[in-house]
Amino acid sequence: MERERDEGGKYTEQVTLESVLSVFEDAEIPVLTATEIAEELGCSRPSAYNKLETLGEQGELHKKKVGARAVVYISPNL
Numbered sequence: 001m002e003r004e005r006d007e008g009g010k011y012t013e014q015v016t017l018e019s020v021l022s023v024f025e026d027a028e029i030p031v032l033t034a035t036e037i038a039e040e041l042g043c044s045r046p047s048a049y050n051k052l053e054t055l056g057e058q059g060e061l062h063k064k065k066v067g068a069r070a071v072v073y074i075s076p077n078l
Helices: 017-026 034-041 045-057
Strands: 062-065 071-074
Touching: 017 034, 017 045, 034 045, 034 071, 045 062, 045 071
Parallel strands: none
Antiparallel strands: 062 071
């Protein structure tokens, strides 16, 4: 399956920051991992991770280390 392109020939964004935030809004508990976001949005884990990191840098989400290599993202707005 080929990805969609915009008028300039660039690939269109498949996972938006808004779609990631909507997963937090719909979650029973707004504490999620990149894997959970990826599964919910049907995208790769790295794609979800990149969006989560961007949202963290923008102050939309908090990031918390919960193990040697485990990280959760927390929505402070819910």
